[in-house]
Amino acid sequence: MTERKMKSESLEWIMSFLIAIIAGLVIKFFLFTPIVVDGQSMKSTLNDQDRMIVSKLSKPERFDIVVFHANEKQDYIKRVIGLPGDKIEYENDTLYINGKAYEEEYLEENKKWIKEQFGEDALLTDNFTLEDLWGYETVPEDTIFVLGDNRxxxxDSRHIGVIPMKAIIGDAKIVIWPIKNAQIIR
Structure with a gap:
């Protein structure tokens, strides 16, 4: 093999390696990122230490599970309940958005557990209105209202307030580890 051909192949290999590194960084910082669930706030939908892939491509929709910067050191994972302009209230374990009752099937296991532990009248989610909590009639523009499934x-937003859209990292789409918990999040 000639020296010129060896240099050409070496340069080709280096370029391929750099392209792979750049592509990986673009994917991580602009498209998808891995996260680890830390804590019990999303149980029984997600478990502590579940490894997930978060999509940075989509705009959060109602009932999506999102990851956001809660402060400079912590990211939280919660479910989107209220979008800008929504009137949010909870009464007798029923969610009302703009006056309409919503079924939250993902809470059934937690509601059952609460009633077994504390009696048939026990609520998973205490009654509240957005106005009672924060003085807002509706979710402010460019923010969302989030709750953990393990209420x-x-x-969540009952304690830390509404979440600015710019604080959202992305939507949690797939649990990849441990294998027994692997699932697509809906």
Whole structure:
């Protein structure tokens, strides 16, 4: 093999390696990113230490599970309940958005557990209105209202307020680890 051909192949290999590195960085910083669930606030939908892939491509929709910067050091994972302009209230474990009752099937296991532990009258989610919590009639523009699925053990918009859209990292789409928990999130 000639010296010129060896240099050409070496340069080709280096270029391929750099392209792979750049493509990986673009995917991580602009398209998808891995996260680890830390805590019990989304139980029984997600478990502590589940590894997930978060999509940075989509705009959050109602009932999506999103990851956001809660502060400078912590990211939280919660479910989108209210979008800008929504009037949010909870009464007798029923979610009302703009006056319409919504079924939250993902909470059934948690509601059952609460009633078994504390009696048939026990609520998973205490009654509230957005106005009672924060003085807003509706979710402010460019923000969302989020709740954890494990409502009694979740630090969410009831405690930290509405979440600015610019704080959202992305939508949690897939649990990849442990294998027994692998699932597509809906």
């Amino acid at each position: 009694r053990f979740s630090k």
